């Protein structure tokens with residue numbers, strides 16, 4: 001694609017990166033066919049090729065306003081387009097640059113600004129969030145069914161005592177997950193403890209910053225990333241083997257910390273942290289080998305909902321699938337697996353109608369193969385699906401355990 005970005009834009013690292021990305025796009029439209037919002041809305045401007053064009057216009061200095069923002073806001077950042085692009089166009093990076101510029105130049109209406117601020121306020125303050133969730137659970141009978149199911153009942157999950165040994169890993173304590181589904185991190189701690197690895201969240205670390213980043217509060221997102229980078233870099237130097245994030249959305253954001261911190265002078269430390277994020281499924285497959293099995297009481301026939309961050313972002317969906325099969329599960333067929341469920345971080349709250357339509361399609365696809373349970377790998381997807389699903393929805397970590405010593409899946 002030909003570009004004519006003005007020198008003032010090309011003089012910046014983001015401007016040069018955007019120009020490079022724009023020029024890599026050959027306008028073939030392969031990406032349009034896999035875009036969920038294009039499929040749903042049928043408008044070129046609600047597909048990747050149209051959005052790329054809108055960002056090009058914006059960076060070239062052409063007038064942009066609420067119409068441009070509407071189409072960029074409707075993007076789920078699911079990256080299905082990026083995964084299907086024959087030219088390896090880095091769409092998600094271009095979208096980051098475009099959104100950041102738009103946020104700085106076109107003011108949102110007060111209601112939108114307020115909603116976004118409230119979301120950040122609630123999700124980034126653990127005490128406030130826990131209080132709100134506890135109040136919601138108390139008032140559960142009065143709440144709409146969907147919200148009631150999303151809040152759940154607050155299972156804790158048994159956490160084994162700390163492992164004594166030399167192997168240590170760092171756990172990312174996310175924002176919403178510890179309050180809404182602590183059983184997921186508990187399952188990771190239990191599994192790693194069985195391998196003699198202690199997994200702990202470090203004081204001074206916290207939310208990965210993805211939520212702020214995607215809500216346009218880029219500096220807030222960088223401040224959260226910086227806090228983690230400082231804390232974890234020290235622990236990694238002191239012998240921690242790696243960093244584990246049990247939500248695929250957070251894991252992807254950590255893997256891209258060097259991009260998040262671009263231009264800050266801290267890219268080196270950020271890249272060190274990004275490179276230390278561990279693929280937990282691969283680790284369990286490597287180290288537990290044939291010793292993985294289905295937990296008691298968990299059905300054998302399940303549907304795996306592959307979060308976009310896991311398949312298009314991290315590229316680790318096949319590993320989780322292999323692990324579940326190795327543990328003895330039968331995975332049912334799920335049609336159009338590449339399509340987003342509509343959760344996409346805070347998207348389901350900000351674009352509820354599109355999110356709802358995508359959820360209905362996803363649930364139909366997950367339920368068609370006769371599964372008895374839906375497994376996922378991301379807290380956002382889990383909550384979004386759980387609100388409407390007829391089947392139980394759980395994180396894959398909760399479904400497996402290590403065989404007692406001397407047994408295997410076929411022997412236990």
Ligand code: SF4
Pocket residue numbers: 024025026027028029030031032048049081084085086087088089091
């Ligand atoms: S598939 Fe890639 S090259 Fe083709 S239009 Fe989409 S982004 Fe551009």
Ligand code: SF4
Pocket residue numbers: 034035036037038046047048051074075076077078079080081082091
């Ligand atoms: S990220 Fe997803 S929603 Fe956005 S343009 Fe690409 S395919 Fe469409």
